[in-house]
Amino acid sequence: MQTIPPKPDRDLEAARAEPSKAAAPARGSFALRTLWLVVILAVLAGGYAWYEQQRATQSLQSDVAQRLQAADAAVAQARVRESDLANSLREAQAKLALLEARTSEFQSQQASLEALYRDLAPSRDELALSEVEQILVLASQQLVLGGNVQAALAGLQVADAKLARLDRPQVAPVRRALARDMDRLKAVPYVDVAGISIKLDQLIGAVDTLPLAKDERLPPPAPAAIPPDEPAWVRFLRDVWNDLRGVIRIEIADRPAAPLVTPQQSFFLRENLRLRLLAARLALLARDERSFKADIQAASAWLRQYFDVQSMPWQVALATLAQHAALAMPGDMPDLAPSIDAVRTLKAVADRVPDHAPAPAK
Numbered sequence: 468m469q470t471i472p473p474k475p476d477r478d479l480e481a482a483r484a485e486p487s488k489a490a491a492p493a494r495g496s497f498a499l500r501t502l503w504l505v506v507i508l509a510v511l512a513g514g515y516a517w518y519e520q521q522r523a524t525q526s527l528q529s530d531v532a533q534r535l536q537a538a539d540a541a542v543a544q545a546r547v548r549e550s551d552l553a554n555s556l557r558e559a560q561a562k563l564a565l566l567e568a569r570t571s572e573f574q575s576q577q578a579s580l581e582a583l584y585r586d587l588a589p590s591r592d593e594l595a596l597s598e599v600e601q602i603l604v605l606a607s608q609q610l611v612l613g614g615n616v617q618a619a620l621a622g623l624q625v626a627d628a629k630l631a632r633l634d635r636p637q638v639a640p641v642r643r644a645l646a647r648d649m650d651r652l653k654a655v656p657y658v659d660v661a662g663i664s665i666k667l668d669q670l671i672g673a674v675d676t677l678p679l680a681k682d683e684r685l686p687p688p689a690p691a692a693i694p695p696d697e698p699a700w701v702r703f704l705r706d707v708w709n710d711l712r713g714v715i716r717i718e719i720a721d722r723p724a725a726p727l728v729t730p731q732q733s734f735f736l737r738e739n740l741r742l743r744l745l746a747a748r749l750a751l752l753a754r755d756e757r758s759f760k761a762d763i764q765a766a767s768a769w770l771r772q773y774f775d776v777q778s779m780p781w782q783v784a785l786a787t788l789a790q791h792a793a794l795a796m797p798g799d800m801p802d803l804a805p806s807i808d809a810v811r812t813l814k815a816v817a818d819r820v821p822d823h824a825p826a827p828a829k
Contacts, residue, residue, distance in 0.1 A: 595633050599626040600810045607803040614754040620652045644809040651801040667748045674741050678775040756796035763792045
C-alpha cells in the first residue's frame with residue numbers, strides 16, 4: 468500500500484521562513500562590519516606605511532644632510548689646503564727663481580774666475596817647462612861655478628823625467644838636447660872632490676904633528692943582558708963605559724944633512740905648508756889642475772926637505788900627496804846652453820799660441 472507523504476505544514480514552513488528572513492539583516496550587518504574593519508585595517512596599514520615612509524625619508528634626508536655637511540666641510544678643507552698649497556707653490560717658485568738667479572750669477576762669476584785664472588795662472592805644461600828651465604839653470608851653475616858634474620847630471624836626469632811625464636810630442640827637441648848634454652857629462656872623468664878635500668883638510672890639521680928633520684934621533688941601542696953572577700966592580704966599569712959612549716955619538720946617513728931650522732922658522736915653515744895645502748884645496752874646487760899640482764909638488768918637496776922621513780905621519784902625508792899629484796882633472800866643462808835654449812824656445816812658442824780649446828760640455 469502506497470504511503471502518501473504527509474504534506475508540509477504551511478505554518479511550519481512559515482515559521483521556518485521567518486527565521487531566515489530575520490537572519491538576512493544580521494548577515495548584512497556582519498558583512499558591513501567586516502567591510503569597515505577591512506577598511507580601517509587598510510587605513511591603519513596605509514597610515515603606518517606612510518609613517519614609516521616619512522620616517523625613512525626623514526632619516527634619509529638627515530643622512531643626506533650630514534653627508535652634504537661633511538662634503539662641504541671636506542670641500543672647505545680641500546680649498547684651504549689648495550690655498551695653502553698654492554701659497555707654498557708660489558713661495559717655492561719664488562725661491563726657485565731666486566736660486567736660479569743666484570745660480571746664474573754664480574756661473575757667470577765662475578766663468579769670469581776661470582777666464583781670469585786661465586789668463587793669470589800658467590798651464591800644467593808651462594809650469595813643467597818653467598821647472599825644467601830652473602833645474603837646468605841650477606845644473607849649469609853647479610857645473611860652471613863648482614864643477615860638480617854629478618849634481619849637473621842628476622839635474623838633467625830630473626828634468627828629462629819631468630818632460631817624459633808630460634808625454635807631449637813638442638818636447639822631443641828638448642829631450643834630444645838633454646840626452647846629448649847627459650852623454651857629454653857622462654864622458655867627463657869623475658873626480659872625488661869631496662873626498663880629496665877631506666884628505667887635504669886632514670893633512671892641514673896634521674901639519675903641527677909632523678916631526679922636523681932636525682929633530683930626528685936614532686933609537687938608543689938595546690942594553691946588553693947583565694949576567695946575574697957578575698961582580699960589582701965589573702958592573703961599575705960597564706956603567707962607566709956606557710956613560711962615556713953616550714957623550715960621543717957617530718951616525719952614518721945616506722942623505723944630506725938636515726937643514727937647521729930655528730923655532731921661529733919652524734913655525735913659519737908649518738904655516739907656509741898649511742897655506743900651500745889650502746891653496747891646493749882651492750885650486751881643486753876651482754878645477755885648476757896646473758895650480759893644484761904645483762901646490763901639491765911644492766908641499767911634497769918641503770916635506771922631503773924639512774921633515775923627518777922616518778916618521779909614520781910623514782910617510783902617510785907624502786903618500787897622500789903623491790896620490791893627489793897623479794890625479795887627472797877634467798878639462799873644459801860641457802856647456803848646458805843647448806838644453807836651456809831649447810826649453811826657452813819651446814816656452815816662447817807656447818806663449819805665442821793662444822789657448823782656444825773649447826770648454827768641456829757639462
